[in-house]
Amino acid sequence: MELRQLEYFVAVAEEGGFGRAARRLNIVQSAVSQQVARLEREFSVRLLDRTTRHVRLTGAGERLLAEARLVLAATQRMSRIAGDIAAGGDGVLRLGTLHAPGNRIYRALNELATIAPRLQVRTRRLPPAERLTAVRSGELDAALIRALRSAADLEVLELWTDPLYVALPADHVLAGQPELRLGQLGSLPLRLAGRDANPPFQDLVTEGCRTAGIAPPTGPPFTTLQQTLTEIAEGPPSWTVFYEVAALPTVHRVAIRPLADLSVTTSLAVPPGPPRPALRHLLDALHRTAASGTGSVTGTGDDSVAGP
Structure with a gap:
């Protein structure tokens, strides 16, 4: 698991779609889709329901979204502390x-x-x-x-x-x-x-x-x-x-x-x-x-x- 995969997953969940998440992250949509799919394979759970009309969190995705946010927040906090130490x-x-x-x-x-x-x-x-x-x-x-x-x-x-x-x-x-x-x-x-x-x-x-x-x-x-x-x-x-x-x-x-x-x-x-x-x-x-x-x-x- 990579931190960017969690970041992409959170962006998709919050933006409600891969295209909007890609624009928010300033990367191409295919990269977002690929990394979220890799995360699902690694966890062996489906995080998102995808249709041509919408992208929604699954039950597993809803549960893991909170954990992903905690990990990213901890990473940001660690980065701030490291900067203060430096x-x-x-x-x-x-x-x-x-x-x-x-x-x-x-x-x-x-x-x-x-x-x-x-x-x-x-x-x-x-x-x-x-x-x-x-x-x-x-x-x-x-x-x-x-x-x-x-x-x-x-x-x-x-x-x-x-x-x-x-x-x-x-x-x-x-x-x-x-x-x-x-x-x-x-x-x-x-x-x-x-x-x-x-x-x-x-x-x-x-x-x-x-x-x-x-x-x-x-x-x-x-x-x-x-x-x-x-x-x-x-x-x-x-x-x-x-x-x-x-x-x-x-x-x-x-x-x-x-x-x-x-x-x-x-x-x-x-x-x-x-x-x-x-x-x-x-x-x-x-x-x-x-x-x-x-x-x-x-x-x-x-x-x-x-x-x-």
Whole structure:
């Protein structure tokens, strides 16, 4: 069965004859007659009573006419939806996400819903390296990731930059300063997680230290932000660096100071080439949200809990 056979059958039924149906469809009458006859043979039922004076629906034709109209309506609806998907106004966008200050991701998704109300966004939280792999494989359409400058077989589109913070013992001589620079921290053991936990962020910090001309001793590993801050408060002097995804914590005997000479950029990793319309809508929403600032801050961390 072909859709045109249903279209021709419906036209004949509605016009009351093959000639009028042919004029409506702008084709020759014999083509209409042949295709309707093929449809009858395929269904093994007679759809129309034909005489030299009239063409009328049979009982079977009357019953199947309603079904044919439903099929054609569904086809037209599918065609409209496909057009909307091609234009980016409908469909499903699969996005790898992270926590961002001020519920920025939630606000970006709300902005996207305003731009493209019928576009569905399915978010998925994965470790940074797995996010990139999922975009490469097509499992995700795009992924938000921090501190990533480039990635093989992907384009990295910068969105916004956030400050970094240093946590160190409150009784350390540097704790009295309102902000710190990496060059001041070279003699204090640095707590970082293993590089496999978040390679882009680890590279950002280690390259920042190298640029600042320091090679701080390796301290105990960064685990979670809460546990690491507790160990900084209670153990031998050390420091760590982290980004804010929730209100800056207050921990007894720990000082948290802005880091003046290093920040972290959040980017969108996408397949190479011009972004399809749905991704352009997403980028528009993310840029609008970035321009509006971070707002209030709630929630907990991501990517190894807000830090190394």
